[in-house]
Amino acid sequence: MTTRKVLTLTLVRNIADEVLMGLKKRGFGEGKWNGFGGKVEPGETIPQAAARELTEECGLRAHYLTKVGLLDFEFLNDPVIHEVHVFETREYSGTVVETEEMSPKWYKIEDIPFNEMWLDDPIWFPWYLKGGPQFYGYFLYKGFDTILKQELKSTDLPPTTTIFESVKSQQA
Numbered sequence: 001m002t003t004r005k006v007l008t009l010t011l012v013r014n015i016a017d018e019v020l021m022g023l024k025k026r027g028f029g030e031g032k033w034n035g036f037g038g039k040v041e042p043g044e045t046i047p048q049a050a051a052r053e054l055t056e057e058c059g060l061r062a063h064y065l066t067k068v069g070l071l072d073f074e075f076l077n078d079p080v081i082h083e084v085h086v087f088e089t090r091e092y093s094g095t096v097v098e099t100e101e102m103s104p105k106w107y108k109i110e111d112i113p114f115n116e117m118w119l120d121d122p123i124w125f126p127w128y129l130k131g132g133p134q135f136y137g138y139f140l141y142k143g144f145d146t147i148l149k150q151e152l153k154s155t156d157l158p159p160t161t162t163i164f165e166s167v168k169s170q171q172a
């Protein structure tokens with residue numbers, strides 16, 4: 001029987017259209033560049049978890065988060081499926097800082113370090129970058145270096161946005 005671990009992954013874009021990536025310093029995905037995120041804790045909504053993880057991992061507070069996609073990762077002989085909710089923000093406050101978990105760096109789109117990221121990233125990232133409806137992806141991994149099955153499709157859902165009024169009012 002499988003169980004689902006619900007996780008978030010947030011991509012931050014600046015006015016120069018760069019993407020903030022984080023080099024994971026410990027734990028799952030150590031040594032890989034990724035967006036910012038982690039487990040949804042009891043009592044949190046998924047966007048609240050995404051906002052919290054973003055602040056914990058790179059210091060930024062999102063003014064809003066737009067849900068751009070959903071990714072399911074299954075690992076052969078592992079009953080735990082990673083259900084990863086992917087968000088984007090382009091409005092935030094605070095200063096980018098290195099944390100215990102992540103070393104952040106802005107990347108121009110053409111310089112995103114796909115060869116130092118999860119194998120699935122070069123597959124779905126271009127869908128994210130081109131915009132449009134939310135995407136859905138499924139990846140079956142054998143270990144962490146082989147993808148046995150993959151599916152990526154567009155859904156009919158438009159991107160949905162959660163605005164964090166408390167952050168906005170703190171700015172006023």
Ligand SMILES: COc1nc(N)nc2c1ncn2[C@H]1C[C@H](O)[C@@H](COP(=O)(O)OP(=O)(O)OP(=O)(O)O)O1
Pocket residue numbers: 007008009010027028029034035036037038039040073082084118120121141
């Ligand atoms: C191969 O599967 C994955 N690919 C990609 N590109 N990203 C993934 C995959 N599986 C999970 N992720 C994302 C989702 C999260 O943003 C992180 C994992 O978060 P982490 O393990 O750090 O989350 P927590 O369990 O909350 O960890 P801490 O309690 O240590 O913060 O990677």
